Amino acid sequence: MVKVSIVIPTLNRANLLKFALKSAVEQDYRNLEIVVCDDCSTDNTKEIVESFDNKNIVYVRPDKRLNMSDTLEFGLSKAKGDYITFLTDACYLLSDCISTAMKELERFNSKLAMWKNCGYFSSDWFEVQRKNTLYIPKVTFKNYLLNSKEYLEKFYNNIREPIIPKSINSLCHRSIIDKAIKRQGRFFLYPIPDHTSAASMLFNTPNFVFIDKPLFIGSVSSANIGASQSFNLGKGAQDFLKGFDQKLEDITFLGIYTTSSLIIKGLENVRKFYLDICPEINVRNAIGEIVDSLSKLEIYGTNVNDFWRILNDYITLQHQELKPFILKKKIKSKIKWRMVKIVRSLPYLYNFESLIRNAKILKGDKFKFNNIGEAAKILINKNRGK
8 A cells, every 4th residue: 555644744733733633643544654743842742742642643843943834845854655745733634535535546547636625714713704614615526637737827827726736735746746856956945835836746747636525624713824914914924924034025026925925926936947838927917916915904904005005116117007907906806805804794694705705604503513623524424415
């Protein structure tokens, strides 16, 4: 049986790690290695790992605190599996995730597979509507073999392209990773490793399997880095920046700190190694995503005036032709996020939220779950019943 490594990076979140680690240990695929990469935690992370008393778990810890990309690179260097996936300490794998992916990889004769994600919003989430809720996307329960080049072009055209195999929603053969490292010097490029690894994988394999079934739950809390970058640029977002020695303008597009500008910068960083085959980023769509991100931050109360000025100066100097588009996009985005904020602040409007997200929304109080592990049990039963 082929060996699979699940690499779990973690930092001072033992209360969450116990769920992620439980989901890895309970996989029905047997030849597993679970690498817990503890980025110098000061809480009881090591004790949580030891409490599982499982021979498949490997606990590793660097000599000093690393940034997110370097932590993942360190964890990767300790993995010995033929196939590798990554699981953050805030996420949860359904018990048949690895076995399903391995089965489909064999069926399609591919070396890369991705699966659909669900989203779990924890009880500490700041929007009333989304507290302790599970978001299940619409799926077909069918599997497809897709062309890497085609989806790489879609990714560089639209950074929000949903069907992209990232490090945390895919199972990747080591040979793909080795090819990327040989060309790039390392696998996880800065600044957001999920997205840079996605491009790196697609550049180094001709195809991938898309499993249109939810096999993974991503948890979102108020302390989540991505959530902080999207809603308030608070502690989570600032802690992320502290991991880099570079200035803001060196790790973001134009020095604008939003998730979208980090993704754009990351795709540019990957592109440098594949200029002969890499498409250019669609500037119009990329700028549109930054406008949407800034509008969202502004509506949720963050002062982003300096970032608006930077963007306006860039458009004036480099892309005058985009000014009408930017103006319309800004108006539409602010209207959209005002409406979304209203809908999410009122618990009785969850049906509208379901339409906005194009997903089923399960409330914890109705379906009897209070954490991501209990939500996963509900999802497993849903998958079985289809």
